[in-house]
Amino acid sequence: MIGQEIIDRFVALLGPKGVVTEPDDIAPWLTDWRGRFHGASPAILQPDSTEKVAAAVTLAGQLGIPLVPQGGNTSMVGGATPPPDGSALILSLRRMNRIHALSPDDNLAICEAGVILATLHDAAEKAGRRFPLSLGAKGSATIGGLISTNAGGTQVLRHGTMRALVEGIEAVLPDGSIFQGLDALKKDNRGYDIKQLLIGAEGTLGIITAASLRLVPAISARAVGWVGVRTPADALALLRLAEARLGDSVEAFEIIADDGLGHVLSHIPGTRCPIETRTPWHVLIEVDHADLSDPGPAERLEDALAQAMDKNLAVDAAIAANDAQASAFWRIRESLSESERAQGPALQFDISVPVARMPTFMIDAAAAAERAFPGTTASSFGHLGDGNVHFHVRAPKGTLDGPNWIATDGQSINAFVHDAVVAVGGSISAEHGIGQMKRAELGRLASPARLHALRAIKAAFDPQGLMNPDKLIPRPEEG
Template sequence: MIGQEVIAAFQALLGAKGVVADADDIAPWLSDWRGRYHGAAAAILQPDSTEQVAAAVALAAKLRVPLVPQGGNTSMVGGATPPADGSALILSLRRMNRIRSLSPRDNLVICEAGVILSNLHDAAAAEGRRFPLSLGAKGSATIGGLISTNAGGTQVLRHGTMRALVEGIEAVLPDGSIFHGLDALKKDNRGYDIKQLLIGAEGTLGIVTAASLRLVPAIAARAVGWVGVPSPTQALALLRLCEARLGDSVEGFEVIADDGLGHVLSHIPGARCPIETRTPWHVLIEVDHGDLSGPGPAERLEGALAEALEQGIAADAAIAANEAQAEAFWRIRESLSEAERAQGPALQYDISVPVPRMPAFMVDAAAAAEKRFPGTTASSFGHLGDGNVHFHVRAPKGTSDGPAWIAAEGQAINAFVHDTVVAAGGSISAEHGIGQMKRAELGRLASPAHLHALRAIKAAFDPQGIMNPDKLIPRPEEG
């Protein structure tokens, strides 16, 4: 445990508002988003500037006190939860929530790590621009956390992950030095790309304090469609047809198994199937236009879907008649996780495989899981176009004790699913990160070269091991 003399040293450095030491105030930040991991911490450090972050990290390095960076605490893999033994302090970026500049002309915003994603959306919209990344936790997820996990979301198909949207980074390294990299340089060949090393590092190499982010023009008009298809193979064929006919205006393309839709219809009040025909698989597609010239997005999408129906790629289709209906279509997709929880216990996997292999994976992996673990049901949904789906294995019907089922079957199911993913040439983490939940599996499945590189980079940046301990990097005994 960390003694009071250490807390007093940080209080002298950061002031009264810079350190939270009351146990009741700390308690909400000691568990992860899903409630699976629980830690302990004697205090939360709350710097309000990059200089204060640097001073706090320098003091932590001097005292050899581990730090766990935390933003909105929305990690899905326990990546922002402190160790259970109380050996680390939480360093919160929530007070660093300023948008330093926003230039519509340059399509660039510079904001601090604690800015909440939905607030950034609002600020960009006020200037006729948008930040093209959105996800379910947008009301609490912060920019620093999104960068540190290389977050994705529903617009990756067109705009890429955070890695593609970050033009520059400011960060504090483990020795307390400040990396000044906010300049949005299109070309920079001064050796290793520190910015890219910090993106997706989950706070293990340093603490992101601010970022320059790419903006795009606001949407002038959009069309949202719902399409019933026989299989994921037809869904991918539909995507390729839309890409050929509509170009890069395809903003979102989500694939949903019919049983997932059924869970939403059963558990989410007011949810309705957008089409009359219940097909084995469904596609939610959005087409956006940045201007109002030429045929509108609804007209263009209608033409593409008509062609898909003629070719037998699609069985039924509907285009939202207005914004309210478009939002209702999207609400089905955004309610899938909530509906799954209401349905009963399940193990959820955030995985990716190469796009051409994804249709077969979605069908074959589900069938294989159900055969290997009798009584379970398995299906997937997500971003087919970028090869990332959320694959769920649900407990047998009637399972009343979810934690007991997970304790009994979870390790075997985890290994089975992850082995299946790796056999398909995929990744066990597409957008949620590794955190502590997948660390051992990364150690089991990653190649020796991959593990050596991860450990070497970590040791070079953080020789004392004080940055977000026991996250991302497998322990020696784990691989």
Template sequence: MIDTETLQKFRDILGPKGFTDDPDDIAPWTSDWRGRYHGTAAAILSPASTQEVSQVLALANRLGVAVVPQGGNTSMVGGATPPMDGSALILSLRRMNQIRSLSAKDNLAVCEAGVILSTLHDAAADAGRRFPLSLGAKGSATIGGLISTNAGGTQVLRHGTMRALVDGIEAVLPDGSIYEGLDALKKDNRGYDLKQLLIGAEGTIGIVTAASLRLVPAIADRAVGWVGVETPEDALALLRMLESRLGGMVEGFEIIADDGLGHVLSHIPSTRSPIETRTPWHVLIEVDLDEQTEPSAAERLEGALAEAFEAGLAKDAAVAASEAQAEAFWKIRESLSEAERAQGPALQYDVSVPVARMPAFMTQAAAAAQQAFPGTTASSFGHLGDGNVHFHVRAPKGTSDGPAWIAADGGRINAFVHDAVVAAGGSISAEHGIGQMKRTELARLASPARIATLRAIKAAFDPRGIMNPGKLVPLDGEG
């Protein structure tokens, strides 16, 4: 544990508002979002400015005290959980929650790391703009965390991940120096792109304190549709048809196995199937227009779906008749993870494969997993347009002790699924990051060149190893 004299030095920098060692205040922030990882911390450090972050890291580096950066603590892979031995302090960015500027003219917002995603959505809407990244945790996830994990979400098809939406970054490096890179330059050819290096680094080489974020025009007209299809291959053919017919207007294209829909209808109140026909697979589509034009978004989507019926790609379909109905369609998609948890113990995987291989992976990997682990059931849903698959393996029916099942079979199932992902040319992490949950699997499956490069970058930026220890970068001896 960190001694009281050391803690006092951090208290002197931050004052009473920025320092707490009250165990009751600390406790909610020492476990991960899913409750799988737990740690211990002697204090939470909560700087209110970039300068205070700089002073904290300079002191931590000098004393060799590890820090775990934390935003909304919504990591799905234990990426913001302190170690169990109490050797690290939590460094919370939640007090740094100002939108420094927002310009509709420049289509740019400069936000501090602690700004909650939904807060940015509201501020952009007030200016007639929007920040085109959304996810289920938008009410608690923070900008700094979204950048540090290169978050994706449901709008990647049109707008890309956080990498595509961040035009500039301000960050504090492990020695306390400040990287001032908020200028949103379209061209900057001064060597290594430190902005992109910090995006997705999970707080292992520096702490993002602010970012310049790209805004887009507010949606003037949208249409949301639900389509029943026979196979994932038909879903992909439907996507390509829509892209050919509607181009960049297609903003969302989600594929859901029918059993996933069934879990939502069983466990989530006030949900109903958008279509009467229960097909093996379902597709949720959103088409957005930046300007009110004729034909409307709904008319364009209906016209394209008529072609899909003629081509035999759609078995049944519905286009939302109101904004409330559109939100009801999306509620099904956004409730899938909650419904899966209610269904019973399961292992969830956030993976990606090349888009062309995603349909085969979704069906073949599920069948292979069920055969390899009798009694389990497997299915998936995901962002078909970018190859991101959320693949779930559920415990055999009647399993009452989920942790015991995971302890007994989880390792073998993890290796089986990840091997299938790699065999398909994919990645074991699509949008949730590596954290501590996938670190050993990354070491097992990644190329020696990738592992060596990760370690070299970590060592160059953070030679004392104080930044988010045990996350992302495989440890010595792993790999």
């Protein structure tokens, strides 16, 4: 039990603005993004500097109090939710929201962990650069959380995940020491790469306080196209054709089942199908140029799509005539999750499979799930270029009690889908992390070598087990 005398010690350390104790102010941060996990905590620590984070971590270690790092609280797997017994304090990085430097010459931004992604986008744009990672929660997700979960998004095909965009990290380790790693060195062979260990660790090895991030030139011209295709296999062939014709200017390549498009059109006002022909599958493709080369991206994309039509890979296609139309195309993609939720209770899976196997998986896994769980419907969409599948299994029509359906059938469906993923050499977590939602499944499916390594690293960094407890690392009974 964390009593008032302990909270008073943190107030003395961080100042009155550094600790939140009002229950109404704490309440919004006790539930995860999806509303599946609910925790309790008597206080939120809000340090405003790396030194104060280090002081708070040191005191927590002395008192044996677990800490749950939190940014925008946008975790999709309950990765930033405190335990329900109130045994941990939340450590929020939201006050650490400064961009310390942004250099167009170095193509580098140095910012604190609490900087919101959209804020970094705006700052980079003003400097004639951009940070090439975007996702639906960009208005609330923070840099520290994105690094801690190795976030992905729609631009991974060209620029990679967060891991590829982080040039340096500053972090407070579980013993309270500060890891100074913001120098963006291209060559650094001083043993284990601590930066890479912290990326994707979900706050279990320490608390990221700042980062040096890679920027890229601003887009001078772009083309966004919508293509109707018959099968995911045709979509993959189209991707390979586009890469051959357009090179690395292919920024994004998204595949969407027609039923997903239908859900958006029926749920989101003002949306319409970009092409005249409704096809079983759809592709959203964006081509970007950093310079105004001739021919421009629209002409090059048009040429590639014409070749795709000649090869019978595409049924119909449209290229956005202006930015407003391009945004309308993207609005469909960005509304898929919201529209899916409106269809009723569902289990949503963030998984990845080898790119070459993704077309077959999207069809076969959906059919297999529907056979195994009569009355359900399954479909998917995703980032075809990097193998990331967002796979949904919806409850039978007429299901009113979603939580009860998930409690009754959820575990079996989870195991079925994850077994199918592992069978084709995939991963049960593509871009959302493990958190607490997938921890037991990781324990069930991961190899003994992987589990041993995860636990050994955790024990070495955090022998007291105080950093984000019960996240990521499976318990002994779970594998």
